[in-house]
Amino acid sequence: MNTPGNDNELSLAVLERALARVPGYAAWKPLDPGPGVPVDRRYAALPVLTKQNLRDHFPRGFVDPGRDPEAALAAGEIEYAKTSGSTDDQVTLLFHAPWWEASERSAWQLNAVARRVATGAHREVVLASPRCVGPGYSERAQTVAQRTLGRHLYINEKINPATWTDDDVRRMADELATYEPVVLEADAAYLAAFARRLRALGQAAYQPALIFLTYSFPSRVYLRLIRSVFAAPVASSYGSTETGHVFLQCEAGRLHQNVEHCRVDFEPFRPEHGGPALGRMLVTVFHNPWFEVLRFDIGDVARRDDRGPCPCGRTGGLTLASIDGRIKDVTFTPGGRAVTVDSLDRALAAIEGLCGWQLDRGTPDEYRLRVLTEDGAADRVVRAAQTVLASVYGGKAHLAVAAAPALEHELSGKFRFARAAFAVDHCVLWDGAHPTD
Numbered sequence: 025m026n027t028p029g030n031d032n033e034l035s036l037a038v039l040e041r042a043l044a045r046v047p048g049y050a051a052w053k054p055l056d057p058g059p060g061v062p063v064d065r066r067y068a069a070l071p072v073l074t075k076q077n078l079r080d081h082f083p084r085g086f087v088d089p090g091r092d093p094e095a096a097l098a099a100g101e102i103e104y105a106k107t108s109g110s111t112d113d114q115v116t117l118l119f120h121a122p123w124w125e126a127s128e129r130s131a132w133q134l135n136a137v138a139r140r141v142a143t144g145a146h147r148e149v150v151l152a153s154p155r156c157v158g159p160g161y162s163e164r165a166q167t168v169a170q171r172t173l174g175r176h177l178y179i180n181e182k183i184n185p186a187t188w189t190d191d192d193v194r195r196m197a198d199e200l201a202t203y204e205p206v207v208l209e210a211d212a213a214y215l216a217a218f219a220r221r222l223r224a225l226g227q228a229a230y231q232p233a234l235i236f237l238t239y240s241f242p243s244r245v246y247l248r249l250i251r252s253v254f255a256a257p258v259a260s261s262y263g264s265t266e267t268g269h270v271f272l273q274c275e276a277g278r279l280h281q282n283v284e285h286c287r288v289d290f291e292p293f294r295p296e297h298g299g300p301a302l303g304r305m306l307v308t309v310f311h312n313p314w315f316e317v318l319r320f321d322i323g324d325v326a327r328r329d330d331r332g333p334c335p336c337g338r339t340g341g342l343t344l345a346s347i348d349g350r351i352k353d354v355t356f357t358p359g360g361r362a363v364t365v366d367s368l369d370r371a372l373a374a375i376e377g378l379c380g381w382q383l384d385r386g387t388p389d390e391y392r393l394r395v396l397t398e399d400g401a402a403d404r405v406v407r408a409a410q411t412v413l414a415s416v417y418g419g420k421a422h423l424a425v426a427a428a429p430a431l432e433h434e435l436s437g438k439f440r441f442a443r444a445a446f447a448v449d450h451c452v453l454w455d456g457a458h459p460t461d
């Protein structure tokens with residue numbers, strides 16, 4: 025399917041450069057129908073770039089051969105960066121900070137508040153897993169100075185919010201108030217837990233001008249907790265270490281493509297699995313001199329916006345209604361119907377007192393839901409969640425719901441919404457033989 029709104033000139037330049045020069049794409053070249061064919065069709069004829077491809081050809085496979093990574097690493101022009109996935113999908117990359125910052129600056133133009141308050145010199149506090157961002161995880165407490173990098177202060181030092189003591193929560197609240205950030209950037213799971221604990225302690229929260237949610241799917245139950253404490257507008261910022269900033273949610277709530285920075289090819293799911301509104305996204309990066317990224321499978325479910333022009337007036341590129349969770353977190357009913365993280369979240373979020381959820385599957389017909397609840401609400405939430413699961417997965421499924429003191433985190437400190445202990449072939453979601461990672 026053609027995805028409208030991509031910059032054709034930049035798309036063509038990066039395609040021809042990569043196919044002509046970059047070793048990681050040598051095997052793709054014979055598949056290119058070549059000049060004379062519209063650029064969208066040339067892209068559509070090519071395979072998908074996976075994390076496995078990146079690992080197989082690191083470090084020189086996706087760098088223009090005229091460049092010398094060793095010299096640039098020694099000079100500090102680039103650095104190694106590990107993506108924050110779990111062990112099986114973690115990738116080491118060559119990271120060029122000026123490219124990342126440029127992609128961030130162009131994304132800020134896609135939200136009116138960000139455009140006004142994000143100057144590039146503004147202070148930001150980050151609340152996320154210390155294994156995803158910041159100076160690196162340390163067993164021992166680090167000082168504010170050790171956790172301040174440039175204009176960013178990283179306030180969290182622990183891997184799972186369930187391990188925060190009351191003193192940890194007070195320290196983070198104090199640091200937030202003292203630093204007075206313009207922007208608070210957070211993993212929604214961590215910020216929701218922080219909001220809940222602040223409320224329990226009766227502690228006031230410093231109010232930033234804008235909150236960016238990134239790193240993971242912003243569950244409705246997390247948003248509810250965040251909004252009970254923080255008054256600032258909340259915008260989802262979407263991208264990855266491989267691709268930079270790909271979408272930003274505008275002030276009207278839709279996600280707009282960062283067209284100056286990247287091309288997005290939308291591949292619809294099969295109709296029985298939510299297509300053509302739902303699909304996956306293949307991202308091509310335009311301006312990274314140290315990493316040529318073509319048709320990278322970014323791994324999330326996207327929902328195209330079909331409501332007509334966005335009230336914000338932005339028309340460039342692809343507009344999404346939402347990102348509906350990780351593709352690998354899509355579950356299937358015993359009858360084989362796909363259930364996205366978003367659709368399960370929508371059903372569960374109607375339960376009052378639910379503070380977090382996570383689905384584990386030991387076998388294909390087993391669905392075990394772990395829930396976090398408000399104090400005193402556990403029994404009621406468990407019963408209500410059991411009813412929701414039965415309505416989503418049907419009577420043939422083996423369903424169990426239990427309240428727990430904590431969700432289970434990945435090695436990275438992120439939280440997955442649905443995990444299976446068996447192999448799941450998510451390629452059934454779309455047509456064609458393109459593998460995913």
Ligand SMILES: [Zn+2]
Pocket residue numbers: 274275276277278280334335336337338
């Ligand atoms: Zn908009």
